[in-house]
Amino acid sequence: MSVTNVLEILQKKVPEAVECQNLDVKFVRGTDPQIKVPSVRVGAVAGCLKEAGFDLLNFLTAVDYLKEERFELIYQFIKTSDPAFSVIVKTDLPRSGSPSLPSIVEFYAAADWQERETYDLFGITFVGHPNPRRILLWEGYPGWPLRKDYVHTLDKYDNGSEIGLP
Amino acid sequence: MARGPWAVTGPWTPSQTPDALRKRYTRSLFFLAVLLFPLIGAMIWLGEHPFRVVENLFVFSNRVAGWVGISIPAWHLTVISAAMPLLFVLGLIQVAPIFMVWWEMKIAAHIQVRLGPMWVGRWHGVLQTVADGIKLLLKEDIVPIGADRVLHFLAPVVAVAPAFVCFAPIPFGRPGLTPVPLDTGVLLVMGFSGLSVIGLLMAGWGSNSKYSALGGLRAAAQAVSYEIPRVIALLPVVMWAGTLSLGGMVQAQSGMWHGVVPRWFLFYPVVGQISFIIYLIASIAETNRTPFDLAEAESELTSGFHTEYSGMKWAMFFMAEYAYMFLACALGAVLFLGGGAPLHPALSFLPSYFWFFGKTLFMVFLFIWIRWTYPRMRVDHLMEFCWKFLIPWGLFNVVLAGLFILMRSR
Amino acid sequence: MSNDKNPISTVDQIPQTTPSFKGGVEPVGRVNETADSLINGPCFETKMERISDHEMLLNMGPQHPSTHGVLRVVLQLDGEVVTKAVPDLGYLHRGVEKLAEHRNYSQFIILTDRDDYLCAMLNNWAYCLAVEKLMKVEIPGRADYLRVISGELNRIASHLLFIGTFGIDIGAFTPFLYAFGREREMILDLFEQLCGARITYNYVRIGGVSNDLPDGWVEKAKSFIVHMRECLKEYDDLLSYNPIFMDRTKGVGVLSKEKAIAYGITGPNLRASGVNLDLRLQAPYGVYSKFSFDPVVRTNGDCWDRYMVRRDEIAQSCQILDQALGDLPAGDIMGKVPKANLRPPVGESYAQLEGARGWLGVYLVSDGTANPYRLHVRAPSFVNLAVLQETLTGWKVADVVAILGSIDIVLGEVDR
Numbered sequence: 003m004s005v006t007n008v009l010e011i012l013q014k015k016v017p018e019a020v021e022c023q024n025l026d027v028k029f030v031r032g033t034d035p036q037i038k039v040p041s042v043r044v045g046a047v048a049g050c051l052k053e054a055g056f057d058l059l060n061f062l063t064a065v066d067y068l069k070e071e072r073f074e075l076i077y078q079f080i081k082t083s084d085p086a087f088s089v090i091v092k093t094d095l096p097r098s099g100s101p102s103l104p105s106i107v108e109f110y111a112a113a114d115w116q117e118r119e120t121y122d123l124f125g126i127t128f129v130g131h132p133n134p135r136r137i138l139l140w141e142g143y144p145g146w147p148l149r150k151d152y153v154h155t156l157d158k159y160d161n162g163s164e165i166g167l168p
Numbered sequence: 169m170a171r172g173p174w175a176v177t178g179p180w181t182p183s184q185t186p187d188a189l190r191k192r193y194t195r196s197l198f199f200l201a202v203l204l205f206p207l208i209g210a211m212i213w214l215g216e217h218p219f220r221v222v223e224n225l226f227v228f229s230n231r232v233a234g235w236v237g238i239s240i241p242a243w244h245l246t247v248i249s250a251a252m253p254l255l256f257v258l259g260l261i262q263v264a265p266i267f268m269v270w271w272e273m274k275i276a277a278h279i280q281v282r283l284g285p286m287w288v289g290r291w292h293g294v295l296q297t298v299a300d301g302i303k304l305l306l307k308e309d310i311v312p313i314g315a316d317r318v319l320h321f322l323a324p325v326v327a328v329a330p331a332f333v334c335f336a337p338i339p340f341g342r343p344g345l346t347p348v349p350l351d352t353g354v355l356l357v358m359g360f361s362g363l364s365v366i367g368l369l370m371a372g373w374g375s376n377s378k379y380s381a382l383g384g385l386r387a388a389a390q391a392v393s394y395e396i397p398r399v400i401a402l403l404p405v406v407m408w409a410g411t412l413s414l415g416g417m418v419q420a421q422s423g424m425w426h427g428v429v430p431r432w433f434l435f436y437p438v439v440g441q442i443s444f445i446i447y448l449i450a451s452i453a454e455t456n457r458t459p460f461d462l463a464e465a466e467s468e469l470t471s472g473f474h475t476e477y478s479g480m481k482w483a484m485f486f487m488a489e490y491a492y493m494f495l496a497c498a499l500g501a502v503l504f505l506g507g508g509a510p511l512h513p514a515l516s517f518l519p520s521y522f523w524f525f526g527k528t529l530f531m532v533f534l535f536i537w538i539r540w541t542y543p544r545m546r547v548d549h550l551m552e553f554c555w556k557f558l559i560p561w562g563l564f565n566v567v568l569a570g571l572f573i574l575m576r577s578r
Numbered sequence: 579m580s581n582d583k584n585p586i587s588t589v590d591q592i593p594q595t596t597p598s599f600k601g602g603v604e605p606v607g608r609v610n611e612t613a614d615s616l617i618n619g620p621c622f623e624t625k626m627e628r629i630s631d632h633e634m635l636l637n638m639g640p641q642h643p644s645t646h647g648v649l650r651v652v653l654q655l656d657g658e659v660v661t662k663a664v665p666d667l668g669y670l671h672r673g674v675e676k677l678a679e680h681r682n683y684s685q686f687i688i689l690t691d692r693d694d695y696l697c698a699m700l701n702n703w704a705y706c707l708a709v710e711k712l713m714k715v716e717i718p719g720r721a722d723y724l725r726v727i728s729g730e731l732n733r734i735a736s737h738l739l740f741i742g743t744f745g746i747d748i749g750a751f752t753p754f755l756y757a758f759g760r761e762r763e764m765i766l767d768l769f770e771q772l773c774g775a776r777i778t779y780n781y782v783r784i785g786g787v788s789n790d791l792p793d794g795w796v797e798k799a800k801s802f803i804v805h806m807r808e809c810l811k812e813y814d815d816l817l818s819y820n821p822i823f824m825d826r827t828k829g830v831g832v833l834s835k836e837k838a839i840a841y842g843i844t845g846p847n848l849r850a851s852g853v854n855l856d857l858r859l860q861a862p863y864g865v866y867s868k869f870s871f872d873p874v875v876r877t878n879g880d881c882w883d884r885y886m887v888r889r890d891e892i893a894q895s896c897q898i899l900d901q902a903l904g905d906l907p908a909g910d911i912m913g914k915v916p917k918a919n920l921r922p923p924v925g926e927s928y929a930q931l932e933g934a935r936g937w938l939g940v941y942l943v944s945d946g947t948a949n950p951y952r953l954h955v956r957a958p959s960f961v962n963l964a965v966l967q968e969t970l971t972g973w974k975v976a977d978v979v980a981i982l983g984s985i986d987i988v989l990g991e992v993d994r
Contacts, residue, residue: 058842114841139671542749
């Protein structure tokens with residue numbers, strides 16, 4: 003199993019999947035194969051990879067590239083028969099509006115809480131998630147903390163002395 | 169002497185090497201012997217005179233009154249000597265938990281590689297329980313909002329009160345030392361000890377808390393179920409002794425079989441052992457001790473039925489548990505271990521109450537030992553164990569006892 | 579905002595920041611209570627299901643003797659049987675991932691200590707692996723061996739604590755004092771001599787480790803391993819094969835292989851369900867490829883198996899430690915890494931290792947500055963805990979505690 007194999011398998015179902023190109027010559031990537039897919043096709047990708055034998059979703063998270071005005075979501079899939087080889091699937095989302103993409107909970111139950119965490123901290127909505135609620139912060143928390151442009155609004159848990167309030 | 173962590177000073181700190189431990193324990197045993205020797209000597213010398221305190225005091229006070237010129241009417245003596253045993257029982261139930269709690273803390277600590285109370289009372293924390301009792305007296309009495317005040321108030325009382333009654337027919341040594349000699353002692357004890365279940369239910373319901381409700385229900389189910397194997401385990405003893413009176417049972421267990429084995433019911437072939445084991449297990453379950461303590465399972469329900477109790481009310485529940493434990497052990501000692509009968513007639517210079525308390529404390533030690541060794545059973549396993557294991561074996565035991573008695577009478 | 583000068587004296591002075599709390603809190607009456615609504619207060623988006631008359635809501639935690647930290651589980655009970663369980667996280671959320679963006683790479687190691695505070699060495703190590711992968715740093719042999727030794731000792735300490743607390747959950751009070759109060763104290767004493775700290779070590783640094791072994795440490799560690807092996811027999815006698823304990827844990831909370839893999843469960847929980855997946859054996863990192871040790875796998879996937887896997891892993895770690903302490907090479911303990919102003923090249927990396935609770939990974943994105951651009955901790959306890967929603971239904975309240983205990987979570991890691 004190598005990158006090209008995985009790419010071939012994926013491109014049968016999802017022709018838009020491409021290998022991540024180096025955007026910058028100096029950019030050091032991990033050694034795992036990385037594949038970029040459009041955000042709307044994430045569900046199909048997950049299904050395809052599950053059939054291909056990648057049965058473990060290791061982690062799911064997002065990175066906020068403020069300057070490039072995009073979120074990048076990262077999924078890592080691993081085969082339990084060969085944990086040394088993993089596939090990282092990346093997808094871009096525009097930052098404006100309410101970014102959303104399909105949820106992959108139906109294929110990987112591990113995505114349940116990790117998608118809730120990503121929603122909680124970034125504000126990315128996962129369409130089709132059975133329980134789309136915040137998980138670490140409380141319901142009604144203002145804002146999405148891990149975004150780069152997050153400004154903390156004072157609430158009853160701040161005593162205010164660090165910003166000079168009386 | 170610097171005592172750092174073991175990684176600095178070696179695999180064991182100097183006071184923890186096996187040799188040092190051996191020396192420490194022999195030294196402690198020696199001190200214990202030095203302390204107990206005069207105590208036992210005093211017991212042997214005084215004999216049963218402490219129980220005659222009232223009579224002797226009356227005789228002495230009559231003499232004093234004679235010197236001074238007053239006369240004391242004789243009915244004083246009858247009233248006081250009737251009340252004395254009851255006051256003795258009351259006093260015992262207050263004092264016994266003080267000692268037992270301290271003893272339990274020490275045994276538990278030593279099982280768990282630690283020391284237990286050491287500070288309060290200069291010597292190994294003997295006054296720890298007294299200090300705890302004073303603290304509990306001074307605590308704020310909190311009644312939860314929405315609790316049924318009457319039930320909440322009365323629950324500890326109902327839980328403790330039957331214990332006092334149950335101690336009345338127990339012979340504290342030879343049959344003559346019974347506070348209230350009754351012909352149906354066993355029946356009374358078994359009957360009244362079942363009343364405390366009502367107290368648990370009242371506590372569980374009256375506290376207006378889900379934890380308490382769950383705990384109370386569990387406790388009630390457990391207590392009611394385990395009464396049955398307890399009574400069934402006692403049936404062979406009753407059949408063999410031919411009487412329900414506890415004094416009579418002690419009488420039946422005096423003497424030796426073939427001059428070798430004391431005539432205790434425990435040593436009765438097969439039936440004695442099975443009865444004792446069933447009685448022991450059922451008593452542990454009745455008194456809500458681990459492995460049957462799910463009514464107060466700390467890690468699951470915070471505190472079960474006594475979650476919402478603080479201060480003296482909680483102390484009453486605590487005292488109830490230890491009083492019932494003492495009762496169960498005393499009953500076990502009387503019925504299975506011979507009560508006041510000595511191990512060998514040659515040792516009968518030691519007064520009978522020494523044997524009685526010794527055997528009771530031995531059973532208390534068993535209870536404590538079992539508590540700190542075993543995990544807790546789940547509620548359905550517990551019920552299953554009672555109804556599907558203990559009761560069938562108890563009934564089989566009764567049949568076996570009947571067969572033995574039939575064979576003996578032939 | 580209140581402080582000593584202006585204490586808040588009325589409810590109106592509390593800043594109303596959340597729309598659902600404006601105008602006072604709607605009381606959650608008993609009729610409309612459901613496990614979901616109890617989680618978030620008056621939540622207008624959630625559908626209010628009416629629970630039946632004979633069901634009861636029981637709130638376990640966050641302060642509770644047995645949830646191993648501040649975890650709240652709302653249980654819908656039908657008598658003693660759980661019909662629905664909703665875990666509520668976030669009580670220990672400290673925003674570690676956001677804090678990372680405002681700290682140096684070396685400063686962040688302290689924060690990793692506090693993620694999974696029971697096996698902090700492994701947390702440090704995972705993070706350092708990620709940074710070293712990005713910087714392509716060469717680790718000297720001795721440093722790698724020291725990392726393995728401290729990591730395995732920490733794994734033993736974590737599993738000892740598990741044995742103790744699992745025993746307490748089931749009701750056996752004594753093994754806790756043997757495992758936690760005797761053996762684990764010995765390990766903590768070893769660590770105190772090694773790096774000065776007992777729980778949050780800050781020992782594994784980027785490029786190597788911070789301190790070298792003091793004199794006589796190796797002998798003490800070896801004598802500890804001998805002692806540990808004897809104590810394992812003691813735990814077996816006291817707890818593992820105790821009939822009551824086995825009754826409480828055998829067959830309880832069975833996690834099938836497929837469900838475990840679907841939920842992303844790794845570590846001892848997965849190995850108890852029959853999947854032989856151990857990063858140290860199949861994807862070795864550091865110098866693990868030089869050691870030979872047996873995998874620990876059990877097939878039933880119930881609480882007892884999860885307990886026995888961890889107990890056997892202590893023996894496995896002793897095996898590894900024997901070999902590591904025997905072959906410890908001399909040399910440097912720190913590679914060629916700038917002491918100050920550490921700036922990895924622009925890029926990303928993901929490194930994971932076999933933590934005491936599962937696969938502990940760190941995903942790192944660097945933009946060439948002194949602070950990470952994005953750092954995500956793949957916390958095994960967080961991923962493992964998700965299965966609780968499904969696994970608890972159908973079991974009794976007593977089993978809730980057993981199952982939760984056997985998954986062995988640390989709230990610091992779950993919430994970060």
